[in-house]
Amino acid sequence: MExxxxxxxxxxxxxxxxxxxxxxxxxxxxxxxxxINEWDNYAVEEAIRIKEAHGGRVTVVTIGVSDSEDVLRRxxxxxADDAIMIDGGPFAxxxxxxxxxxxxxxxxxxxxxxxxxxxxxxxxxxxxxGPVLAGYLGWSHATLVxxxxxxDGKVAVTRELEGGLEERLRLALPAVLTVQTGINExxxxxIMGIRKVRxxxxxxxxxxxxxxxxxxxxxxxxxxxxxxxxxxPAGKEAEMIKGTPAEIARxxxxxxxxxxxxx
Amino acid sequence: MAKVFIVAEHRQGAIRDATYxxxxxxxxxxxxxxLEPAAVVIGHGVRPFAEVLSRHVNETIMVENEALADxxxxxxxxVLRDIIMKETPLVVLCPQSAFGMELFPxxxxxxxxxxxxxxxQVEMDxxxxxxxxxxYNGKINSRLAFASSGGYLITVRxxxxxxxxEADKAGTIRDYPCPAFGEPFKTEFLGYREAAxxxxxxxxxxxxxxxxxxxxxxxxxxxxEELAAxxxxxxxxxxxxxxxxxxxxxxxxxxxxxTVKPKLYLAMGISGAFQHLAGIKGSGTxxxxxxxxxxxxxxxxxxxxxxxxxxxxxxLKEQIGT
Amino acid sequence: MDFELTKEQKDIKQAAREFAxxxxxxxxxxxxxxxxxxPRSVWKKACELxxxxxxxxxxxxxxxxxxxxxxxxVEEFCRKDSGFGTALALSDFASEIVMRxxxxxxxxxYLPAVSSGAMISAGCFTEPNHGxxxxxxxxxxxxxxxxxxxxxxxxxxxxxxxxxFYIVLCQTDQAAKPSYRGQSLIIVPKGASGLDAAEVGxxxxxxxxSTAEVSFSGVKVPLENLVGEEGxxxxxxLEFFDESxxxxxxxxxxxxxxxFDRALEYSKQRQQFGQRxxxxxxxxxxxxxxATWIEAARLLTYKAAWNFDQGxxxxxxxxxxxxxxxxxxxxVTDEAVQILGGYGYILENEVERYYxxxxxxxxYEGTKEIQKNTIAGALIKKK
Numbered sequence: 001m002e003x004x005x006x007x008x009x010x011x012x013x014x015x016x017x018x019x020x021x022x023x024x025x026x027x028x029x030x031x032x033x034x035x036i037n038e039w040d041n042y043a044v045e046e047a048i049r050i051k052e053a054h055g056g057r058v059t060v061v062t063i064g065v066s067d068s069e070d071v072l073r074r075x076x077x078x079x080a081d082d083a084i085m086i087d088g089g090p091f092a093x094x095x096x097x098x099x100x101x102x103x104x105x106x107x108x109x110x111x112x113x114x115x116x117x118x119x120x121x122x123x124x125x126x127x128x129x130g131p132v133l134a135g136y137l138g139w140s141h142a143t144l145v146x147x148x149x150x151x152d153g154k155v156a157v158t159r160e161l162e163g164g165l166e167e168r169l170r171l172a173l174p175a176v177l178t179v180q181t182g183i184n185e186x187x188x189x190x191i192m193g194i195r196k197v198r199x200x201x202x203x204x205x206x207x208x209x210x211x212x213x214x215x216x217x218x219x220x221x222x223x224x225x226x227x228x229x230x231x232x233p234a235g236k237e238a239e240m241i242k243g244t245p246a247e248i249a250r251x252x253x254x255x256x257x258x259x260x261x262x263x
Numbered sequence: 264m265a266k267v268f269i270v271a272e273h274r275q276g277a278i279r280d281a282t283y284x285x286x287x288x289x290x291x292x293x294x295x296x297x298l299e300p301a302a303v304v305i306g307h308g309v310r311p312f313a314e315v316l317s318r319h320v321n322e323t324i325m326v327e328n329e330a331l332a333d334x335x336x337x338x339x340x341x342v343l344r345d346i347i348m349k350e351t352p353l354v355v356l357c358p359q360s361a362f363g364m365e366l367f368p369x370x371x372x373x374x375x376x377x378x379x380x381x382x383x384q385v386e387m388d389x390x391x392x393x394x395x396x397x398x399y400n401g402k403i404n405s406r407l408a409f410a411s412s413g414g415y416l417i418t419v420r421x422x423x424x425x426x427x428x429e430a431d432k433a434g435t436i437r438d439y440p441c442p443a444f445g446e447p448f449k450t451e452f453l454g455y456r457e458a459a460x461x462x463x464x465x466x467x468x469x470x471x472x473x474x475x476x477x478x479x480x481x482x483x484x485x486x487x488e489e490l491a492a493x494x495x496x497x498x499x500x501x502x503x504x505x506x507x508x509x510x511x512x513x514x515x516x517x518x519x520x521x522t523v524k525p526k527l528y529l530a531m532g533i534s535g536a537f538q539h540l541a542g543i544k545g546s547g548t549x550x551x552x553x554x555x556x557x558x559x560x561x562x563x564x565x566x567x568x569x570x571x572x573x574x575x576x577x578x579l580k581e582q583i584g585t
Numbered sequence: 586m587d588f589e590l591t592k593e594q595k596d597i598k599q600a601a602r603e604f605a606x607x608x609x610x611x612x613x614x615x616x617x618x619x620x621x622x623x624p625r626s627v628w629k630k631a632c633e634l635x636x637x638x639x640x641x642x643x644x645x646x647x648x649x650x651x652x653x654x655x656x657x658x659v660e661e662f663c664r665k666d667s668g669f670g671t672a673l674a675l676s677d678f679a680s681e682i683v684m685r686x687x688x689x690x691x692x693x694x695y696l697p698a699v700s701s702g703a704m705i706s707a708g709c710f711t712e713p714n715h716g717x718x719x720x721x722x723x724x725x726x727x728x729x730x731x732x733x734x735x736x737x738x739x740x741x742x743x744x745x746x747x748x749x750f751y752i753v754l755c756q757t758d759q760a761a762k763p764s765y766r767g768q769s770l771i772i773v774p775k776g777a778s779g780l781d782a783a784e785v786g787x788x789x790x791x792x793x794x795s796t797a798e799v800s801f802s803g804v805k806v807p808l809e810n811l812v813g814e815e816g817x818x819x820x821x822x823l824e825f826f827d828e829s830x831x832x833x834x835x836x837x838x839x840x841x842x843x844x845f846d847r848a849l850e851y852s853k854q855r856q857q858f859g860q861r862x863x864x865x866x867x868x869x870x871x872x873x874x875x876a877t878w879i880e881a882a883r884l885l886t887y888k889a890a891w892n893f894d895q896g897x898x899x900x901x902x903x904x905x906x907x908x909x910x911x912x913x914x915x916x917v918t919d920e921a922v923q924i925l926g927g928y929g930y931i932l933e934n935e936v937e938r939y940y941x942x943x944x945x946x947x948x949y950e951g952t953k954e955i956q957k958n959t960i961a962g963a964l965i966k967k968k
Binding site for chain 1: 274279335336337360361364365368369370371372373377378379380381393396397398399400401402403404405406407408409410411449450451452453454455456457458469470494495496502505506507508512513515518519520521522526527529534547548550551555557561562563564565566567568569570574575577578579581582583
Binding site: 069070073074077188189190191192194195198 | 592593595596597599600603604607630633634635636639648649650
């Protein structure tokens with residue numbers, strides 16, 4: 001199996017305060033910790049597991065500038081075989097179409113059987129790059145994948161639906177799969193892994209190398225144009241219960257009892 | 264008059280609720296921006312669904328074919344491509360769901376029509392469409408326009424619009440011929456699987472104690488179980504707890520887990536991702552405990568407590584004891 | 586002059602952080618702290634990932650990296666949790682003596698076992714009557730025709746009750762003048778007849794680490810258990826201290842940083858008199874001091890570790906690092922508790938544990954007074 005995994009470096013905003021820049025066009029990034037997109041990490045792990053079971057090679061790719069290189073090295077240390085950086089400069093501000101066009105050049109030029117990506121990213125969360133890329137390539141795809149098993153020339157997958165339901169599909173290869181969190185337990189990076197990749201060269205490909213013309217990607221080429229960012233309106237706020245933990249617990253129990261809970 | 268199409272989502276013999284939320288949005292686009300709503304129902308044996316939708320909109324386009332019995336992006340996208348080409352709707356709406364996420368970005372790549380996913384607000388600005396998306400874990404709203412104005416594919420986040428109430432319009436149903444599927448299929452539907460098999464049915468519980476990422480470690484699960492038992496509550500959780508395999512899928516509340524409507528919902532250490540909140544809509548009293556005063560869950564709860572969940576858990580255990 | 590970490594060093598730091606964040610659970614730490622128990626399962630995982638023995642040669646199960654990389658790992662570990670961090674950092678304690686002076690067989694037997702999580706090591710230097718002053722040892726080893734016979738008692742031995750082998754500093758020549766020229770290092774395996782270990786009792790801090798009194802009564806081990814040269818034990822230990830002081834300094838830097846992180850976060854959240862604690866100048870100045878001390882301690886520690894990796898022994902520099910980092914840990918954890926106020930005094934809020942775990946860094950591996958003696962001795966070129 002030749003597998004390409006598309007990864008992205010994103011800010012961790014789950015537990016962090018997100019502050020708009022004064023120009024309203026972006027967020028302040030200084031105080032945010034950046035790392036591999038959570039969904040992508042599961043995709044990398046899944047790719048490595050497929051390789052471990054069936055042989056082949058795993059290549060990770062990102063569209064980024066030099067400060068994204070650590071994310072690629074991290075994937076190599078986990079067990080990916082190769083990494084490719086597509087120079088992100090011209091892609092600055094690209095919408096999912098621009099990103100998918102950049103990745104198409106890589107996926108099409110080499111004989112991959114599978115392209116894996118996260119089902120979405122923790123920053124803008126479009127969830128589009130995977131299926132759009134598959135559409136460009138004319139490959140089969142499945143989104144929100146929760147398990148993968150490789151068969152002869154095909155893959156059987158499950159997709160996560162709503163209400164605790166999954167569906168089972170079989171796809172012809174080559175295919176693009178976008179991976180849902182929880183599909184596996186991603187491994188830690190080991191020191192052995194880091195050492196193995198210490199001298200690994202990560203090629204940086206420019207636009208021409210991925211078959212794109214100047215100006216074909218980036219903010220000015222976008223189909224989806226960001227007009228403005230704003231902080232969502234506060235809306236209804238909960239009535240806050242304050243006090244010591246004991247006082248709070250008493251009030252919670254009052255509410256619980258009022259609604260017919262506890263003896 | 265420009266048209267707005269609703270792609271009805273159905274599964275296992277029922278129209279999914281999100282479809283009715285799109286009806287509300289389409290009606291809003293009709294009244295505010297004079298778009299003409301129509302529904303599209305694709306599948307096999309879907310006349311009853313078409314009949315239901317015909318009571319909401321003037322026209323329902325029905326594509327009935329055995330090959331459409333189970334949803335696959337391949338066949339559904341082929342049908343929609345054909346419809347879009349011939350009917351030229353300005354806007355096509357679909358729920359942001361496992362169905363919409365699989366179908367619409369692909370359809371966009373195949374038709375060249377721009378797609379914006381996971382929108383929480385959709386409106387017209389003159390002749391052009393403008394959408395609002397919620398990004399960075401719900402902490403920022405992003406307003407988007409489109410470079411072209413030839414037609415849009417939009418998926419809408421569940422819960423962004425209220426579902427349409429029952430209606431009694433006498434809309435028409437138009438049988439639309441199913442286009443021929445040329446090449447051999449690349450995808451094969453094999454069946455459904457209950458991922459949340461288990462003995463607990465959290466959807467029936469009147470009182471749920473729900474834990475999230477804040478529980479931190481599998482070692483702490485027994486503490487939550489003990490408190491749930493003392494409270495007479497059933498233990499449920501948010502997605503991260505299931506992803507880490509600390510509790511079974513059958514206990515997960517949210518769009519990809521169970522939808523619940525308990526009389527009482529006590530959430531601890533849950534930040535309140537919209538997928539989770541969508542799973543408890545219509546619940547009774549909702550109390551949230553979280554350390555982060557800015558957690559989105561406080562915008563959904565009736566009562567909020569900004570405190571370490573373990574302190575509150577311990578205090579609750581003590582208070583019940585006395 | 587280059588203060589930038591290499592890419593590999595950054596990756597190591599990041600990997601250590603991710604491991605610590607994933608595995609060092611606060612409640613598990615509190616449990617171990619209360620029970621005075623070593624975090625065995627987490628330690629095993631750290632070994633499997635190559636964090637323990639990172640500075641051992643590759644040939645002997647290590648990662649072939651330096652003391653500097655070890656210091657980076659230890660700092661990240663202690664930053665996330667002072668208890669886990671210290672226990673894991675010390676799990677290979679004194680193995681370096683085998684690494685630097687042991688025979689090929691000794692290295693092959695012990696180093697891969699330590700780095701893979703099969704063995705824990707201990708170094709037995711301190712005695713009830715000889716604390717930081719190890720120039721004279723009451724523990725004696727007598728060379729008999731079939732091996733060494735060891736009698737004596739060691740105290741405050743890190744990993745004393747959990748170690749799989751002990752590297753024991755013994756007086757092997759009672760007549761040597763000065764007496765430290767008659768000291769040798771001998772390996773005693775766990776379970777040796779006449780070997781006994783008992784915890785020293787409830788400790789103030791580092792309660793996830795075993796600290797024991799270890800006694801030897803007629804313990805017999807083969808002659809080949811001698812490590813390094815006979816009569817050179819004292820010198821081997823001094824050389825080891827040069828390395829271990831950098832490691833202890835890094836535990837101190839990590840503990841200080843971890844306490845600072847928590848105090849900073851708290852000061853941004855806590856509202857008093859209508860503003861955040863962080864908006865009071867009194868708090869701001871505390872934070873500024875803390876961050877400055879930590880940065881200075883870190884630089885000194887990094888330099889000491891780097892210098893050792895250059896193959897240079899510089900007791901003055903490593904003593905400065907340990908002295909300053911230890912002081913920093915004690916001062917910063919004190920201020921962190923102060924910033925959290927009453928909440929900082931509660932076990933639950935972690936800085937309380939950091940505060941307790943910090944103090945030992947001014948005591949073990951040579952008290953701060955001994956460090957000053959070493960520094961001063963080098964300055965005035967004593968003897």
